[in-house]
Amino acid sequence: MKVHVDAELCSGHGRCWANAKDVYRLDDDGYNADRGTTIEVAPGSEAAAEYGMRSCPEAAIEVVTQG
Amino acid sequence: MTQTDDDLGNSTDDLKQRFGRDMFNDFDIDDPQFNEHFFEILDEMVDKCPVVRSNVGDGYYMVTRQADVRKAGQDWHTFSSAKGYMPNRPEGLPYLMPEESDPPKHTSWRQRLNPFLAPKTVAQYDTQIRADANTLIDRFIDRGECEFVSEFGAKLPGWAFFKNVLGVPTDDLDQLVDGVERGTFAPPEERGPAFAGVFEYLGKYLEIRSNEPPRGDLVDVIAAGVAYEDGSTSPWADRVSILVDLTFGGIATTTYVMAGAIHHLATHQGDRETLVDNPELIEGAVEEFVRVFPPVVALGRTCTRDVELAGTQLKEGDFVLLGYGAASRDPRVVENPAKIDIGRDTVLHSAFGVGPHRCIGSNLARLELRATLEEWLKRIPDFGLRPGTAPTYETGILRTMKNLDLVF
Numbered sequence: 082m083k084v085h086v087d088a089e090l091c092s093g094h095g096r097c098w099a100n101a102k103d104v105y106r107l108d109d110d111g112y113n114a115d116r117g118t119t120i121e122v123a124p125g126s127e128a129a130a131e132y133g134m135r136s137c138p139e140a141a142i143e144v145v146t147q148g
Numbered sequence: 149m150t151q152t153d154d155d156l157g158n159s160t161d162d163l164k165q166r167f168g169r170d171m172f173n174d175f176d177i178d179d180p181q182f183n184e185h186f187f188e189i190l191d192e193m194v195d196k197c198p199v200v201r202s203n204v205g206d207g208y209y210m211v212t213r214q215a216d217v218r219k220a221g222q223d224w225h226t227f228s229s230a231k232g233y234m235p236n237r238p239e240g241l242p243y244l245m246p247e248e249s250d251p252p253k254h255t256s257w258r259q260r261l262n263p264f265l266a267p268k269t270v271a272q273y274d275t276q277i278r279a280d281a282n283t284l285i286d287r288f289i290d291r292g293e294c295e296f297v298s299e300f301g302a303k304l305p306g307w308a309f310f311k312n313v314l315g316v317p318t319d320d321l322d323q324l325v326d327g328v329e330r331g332t333f334a335p336p337e338e339r340g341p342a343f344a345g346v347f348e349y350l351g352k353y354l355e356i357r358s359n360e361p362p363r364g365d366l367v368d369v370i371a372a373g374v375a376y377e378d379g380s381t382s383p384w385a386d387r388v389s390i391l392v393d394l395t396f397g398g399i400a401t402t403t404y405v406m407a408g409a410i411h412h413l414a415t416h417q418g419d420r421e422t423l424v425d426n427p428e429l430i431e432g433a434v435e436e437f438v439r440v441f442p443p444v445v446a447l448g449r450t451c452t453r454d455v456e457l458a459g460t461q462l463k464e465g466d467f468v469l470l471g472y473g474a475a476s477r478d479p480r481v482v483e484n485p486a487k488i489d490i491g492r493d494t495v496l497h498s499a500f501g502v503g504p505h506r507c508i509g510s511n512l513a514r515l516e517l518r519a520t521l522e523e524w525l526k527r528i529p530d531f532g533l534r535p536g537t538a539p540t541y542e543t544g545i546l547r548t549m550k551n552l553d554l555v556f
Contacts (some may be wrong), residue, residue, distance in 0.1 A: 090222060091505055092502070092503060092506040093262060093266075093299065093506060094506060094510065095267055095510075095511060098267075099331065099431075100494075101284070101385070102489070107266065107267060109263050109266060109268065110266055111262060111265070111267055111268070111511060112262070112265030113264075115546075125533050135494050135496070136494055136495075136496065138218070138496060138497070138498065138500075138502055139218065139502060139503070
């Protein structure tokens with residue numbers, strides 16, 4: 082499974098990280114550290130990745146490849 | 149007559165009967181009826197009226213659904229903050245930075261300020277905030293009663309901000325917190341002077357700090373200023389404005405969520421016992437309290453071009469409020485939104501705004517709320533509303549709870 086974090090839309094709410102710390106990382110500004118890139122989700126973490134994605138108030142995260 | 153017109157006709161009469169005015173087509177965010185029937189009106193709006201219209205002053209709109217609030221909040225090119233966040237803004241009022249600016253000026257400030265309010269940074273304040281919460285509780289716990297707003301809710305966020313984030317001298321703390329409290333809760337004519345005193349202090353403090361060795365904190369960054377796109381350095385007035393904006397935005401707002409949460413727990417024994425027995429659920433409960441007690445009811449944008457939003461044609465120059473409070477109760481996004489459910493799986497709300505102007509203090513606010521509930525429930529697990537009392541509220545673009553009498 083791969084998810085993409087939009088570089089423009091991420092506004093540093095930090096909800097993805099708060100709800101799925103194994104999948105999402107924050108940078109020192111409190112924004113998604115991988116914004117603008119596509120994250121390869123570790124096998125077994127798909128549900129967490131989706132939970133983090135659903136938590137984003139900006140809808141900045143989307144699944145690009147289903148696991 | 150079309151079906152739509154018929155529906156609208158009925159609802160106009162219905163609204164007038166229930167709320168004394170047509171809250172869809174003749175809205176006034178400062179109407180005492182809106183304060184009185186706050187949640188009921190928000191639910192009506194988000195259900196039936198995606199764009200509310202006001203005829204007050206120059207007139208303004210308010211979008212109520214989460215998808216539309218998000219669209220406008222994210223599209224800063226079209227929905228600009230540079231002409232201020234309040235409708236019918238008084239002539240000559242200086243703009244607050246960075247809240248009342250657009251990228252790239254907004255970005256140049258936010259990039260410098262963000263690290264000081266990121267989760268990792270504010271986590272360092274956790275121990276101090278919890279100690280302060282306990283200091284406040286110590287003052288009234290033996291009395292078996294307190295007025296929560298003035299004795300706790302209006303104090304802790306001020307202490308958290310001025311002590312930890314700004315590092316002001318301890319001796320000045322009471323004066324500052326008192327100034328913000330009076331600026332928020334005193335009779336309206338006394339509020340301006342109270343806030344003016346706080347802002348004057350902040351200007352002097354910034355000047356003092358700019359002449360002292362750097363401490364590596366937020367105040368250093370503000371005092372040094374940032375480079376704007378045109379190559380100029382931010383003027384001094386903009387730097388003071390940053391401090392004013394952070395102070396104005398971050399203290400009384402958190403007070404309202406705190407008071408709302410404590411009021412809910414005082415009046416819902418089941419939820420209170422759940423959180424006392426399962427403190428690990430407090431973090432999720434905080435998110436729900438932020439959703440249902442929106443201190444920022446709405447903040448505005450000015451259209452930079454003609455644009456259609458939620459089926460309504462807006463013109464260049466029109467003022468639109470982003471209805472954060474309504475959007476957090478959108479049944480299209482939140483199941484059974486009128487219910488306060490501390491165990492929700494996903495709490496999707498707009499309480500901290502959306503788009504590049506997302507509340508910069510959101511991480512600090514969450515920490516203060518979590519520390520408050522955890523420390524409070526440890527010390528005072530059983531409490532209720534003083535019989536015969538009820539909280540009173542005040543609502544405009546911001547909402548406050550003015551009193552909350554508790555017994556324990």
